[in-house]
Amino acid sequence: MYYNGVYHEFYQYNPDGAFDPNDSLMNMVWGHSVSTDLINWIGLEPAIEPDTPSDICGCWTGSATILFGEQPVIIYTGLIDRKANQVQNIALPKNRSDPYLREWAKVGNNPVIQHVIPGLNSSHFRDPTTGWIGPDGLWRIAVGAEVNGIGTALLYKSKDFMNWTRIARPLYSNNALNMWECLDFFAVLPGSNNGLDMSSQIPSGAKHVLKTPSKMTIGCGRGSIMVLSMLQNHSLTPNMAGESYGLGVTRQIVIQMILQKAGQESMTIWLDGDGKQLIQWPVEEIESLRINEINHQGLELKKGDLFEIKGIDTLQADVEIDFEPTSIDDAEPFDPSWLFDPRKHCREADASAHGGIGPFGLVILASDNMEEHTAVHFRVYKSQEKYMILMCSDLRRSSLRPGLYTPAYGGFFEFDLENERKISLRTLIDRSAVESFGSGGRICITARVYPVALVDDGTTHMYAFNNGSTTVRVPQLRAWSMKRAQVNVMKGGNVIDA
Template structure:
C-alpha cells in the first residue's frame, strides 16, 4: 500500500470518527437500509456472493455530502439482512484513479475475487480521462490493484465507465456505459480470455445501433444477464426528455428485454421500461447467488437533483441503498420483489381479515410508526378511488377510472409543494409497502411496478390511514421491522 493510499484511508477514518455521533443522532437515519457511516453514498458496486458471503461495495465520499473523488466502501452479509461494515476497499490514490475510483463490478474466477472499476482522472481544466482498472483479492477483504486493463477505445468520449463483467462459455465479457463521439449514449462490449487483455467488440446498443433512435447523451451502469429464458440489459440513461408520465426524474434507470448476438456484438431489444416509478432510484446492479436468484441493489438517491436540500446534510450524511430485491421475468416484463430473507426483520404482526374500507379515513391498531411493512390485498379490483395516507407526507392513490397508480409526497425542498409520480395499471391486486425512518418502497401487484422515495415527516407523524370511494373488502397485514 502506497503512502498516498494510507494517507487517504486515515483521513477517511478520521472523518468517520469525528462525525459518528452526529450521524447517529439524526432521527432520519435509516434502520434497516444500508447507508454511509458519514458523507455521501451513491452507486452500488461489486455486488457478488463470494465464498458464501454477500459483498456489496459502494461509491463513497467520506469527506463531504457532495460528489467528489470517490472511494469504494464495503459491506458484507451472510443473509442479506445483517450487514457488517469493513475497511475501505479502494482509495483514489494512483495516477489512473486520482479523481475517483468510479463504479464497477466483481467476478469470481479460480477462487479469487476480481474487481473492475473506472479510474477517473481530471486535469486543471476539468478535462477528463477514464481507465478501466483490475483489482485482485484472495479473500474478499484485502485488495491489490493490478492497474489499467482497458484504455479508451476509438469512437467514444472520456465518458466511458462502470464496467460490468461476466463469463460466458470460454470468454469473459465486459459491458461499459459510454458516450459516443456524436454525444449519444451507448453500451460498449469487450471480450477477454484472461481478464487482463480486452478486445473492444463495439456498441451493442444505443442511439443509431439497430432500430433505436437518439436515446439520451450518456448511458451509465449497464448490466447484461440472462433470466427466466430472456436476456435483460439494465442501464441508467441520462438526457431523456419527459414524455407524459414517463422520465420525470433528472435521470432514469430501466431495462430492455431482448436477444444478445455475441457473434456480431448486437443486442436486439424491445422498448425501454423504467424500473422504478418513484422519485429516488438509480444505478442498479445485479448478481446471481448460489440459489440461482438474480438479486439487485439500487441507489436510493439521484445525482445532482436537489441533493443539497436533503435534511440529512446537516448531520453529515446523504443517500442510502434500496432494499435487496429479487428479479424475475414474466410475460416479457421484469418483476422486482423484496428478498425472502427480509421477513427476518418482522415482529409484532397484526392481521385484519375481510376489512371493508369506505369513504372515511380508517386507521388500524399496529399499523403505524416509522419502521414497518404492510400488505394490502384486494378481494376484487376496486371500483372506486383508493387512498392511503402515510405519515402525512406520502400518499398512494389508485384510480380505476384512469387505471393509474400515483405516489405523491410533500417536497423536502420547501415542505409544501406536492410532487407526483405515476404508472398505468389495469387493476390493483395488492400492495406491499416498506417504511423506514425516512424512506418508502412500494411493490405493486407482486412487483410488477415499484415506487421508491425519500420522505422526511415530523417526529410525531406516524399515522397511516386507508379509505375508498365505495365499500371495498380487503385483507390487511402488517409487521413492525427491526
C-alpha cells in the same frame, strides 16, 4: 458480490464528506461492507483508493465478477485527471482466504481499457458491468459511454479478463440518452426465480436485461430504463416486449441507491412467466425483522372512507394489503398518451381527485391534522382490450419543510382485472424511506420523505382509503412493526453500531 458465504457491498464513498461536487468526485473511494444475511452489515476499510496514475483523481463505479467460481475480480473506472478523463482498471483480493476480502491490489497493467475510440467523449466512459461468458468461451463486459453524442453500451471481450479488445458493434445504443451510465446487465429465464450465473453458459430461452438510468434522472439513483430483449450476435435485439420501464435477476439480488441522504434497499428481480414483465420484490430476509403483526379481514371502503391502521410502529413498518373493486364497470377510459409522463398524470389525478375505480391505497407518515402525509394509491382504467392501472407515490404534501424535493412518482402496468380481481400493495417504511411494490412487484416506487411530525413528536398515522365511486373491499390487511437492522459504519478506523 456473493463469495464463500459472504455478501460484499461495494459503494461510492467520499471519506472527506459531501463537499463541493466537483472536488468531492476527486476523493471518491470504494467503500466496502459485508453481510451474511443482506440485513445486518459490517463496515470495513475502503477496498480501493485513488493512489495510482490510472485512478489518481478518483475511483468511480464498476463491478465485481467471480471468475469460474474461484477468483473475485473488481473492474472499475479511474479518473486520471481533473478534466474527468476516464479509463478502466482491475483490482484483485490480496488474500482469498480472508472471509471478508479486506485488502485489494491493483494489477500492474492498469488501465486495462483506455479511451481510443473515434467520437468517444473521454469524460463519459465509465461503469463497466459484471462480466459474462459468451458462446465462444470469451469474457465480455459492457462499458457506459457517449459516442458521437449518443448513449452507448460499448462491448469488450477478453480471454483472461486482463487484456481486452473492443467489439465493433456495441451491446446497445439509444439516442434517447447522451450517456449510458451505472449499467447493469443480467440474464433472466421466463417463469423462474432461480439465479442464472453469468459466468457460465446461459440456458436457451433466457432473455437479457440492460439497465440504465432514464433521461429524466441525474446520476445513478432514480428511475431506470430496463431494455428486455434477446441477445443475438453479442448485441441486444429488442423482442416483442420492447422496452420495459420501471424504477429500479432469477434470484439476482440488486441493492439500489436511494437519493436524498444515504439509504439502500436489497431486492430480487425476475421475469414473469409471460416473458414480458420484470418483477421486483424485497429479499425474503427482510421478513426476519417483522414483529407485532396485526391482521384485518373483510374490510369495505366506500367513497371517502378512511380506515386507520393501528397497533404497529408507523415509522418502521411492513404493510401488505389487497384491494378488490366490487365492480369493474366504473373504470374510466385510458388515454395511451398518459404513458409518456405517468408522473404528470399522478399530479393531476392525485389521491383527493375522485374517480371511478380509485384512487384507493394507503396514506402513510401522516400528521395528526393530515397537513403532512404521503399517499400511495391506485387508479384503474379501461383500454380497448385490457385494464391499465396507475400506481402513484405522491410526496407533494409529505412535509412542511421548505426547499425539499417532493415530487409525485408514478407508473402504469397491465392487469387482468376480470380474472385476478385483487390488486396488492406492499409498502416498507423505514422512517424517511418509503418503498412500495404494486401487484406483486409489477411496479416499484422508492421515495424519501421528511415530515416535520416525525421530528417534533415522533408519531405519525397510517390509513387505508378509497376516494373512488366504486366500493373497494379489503379481503386482507397485514402489517408488522420492523426491528432495526444492525448496520455498522466506519469512524476513525473502527467499526461502530449505527
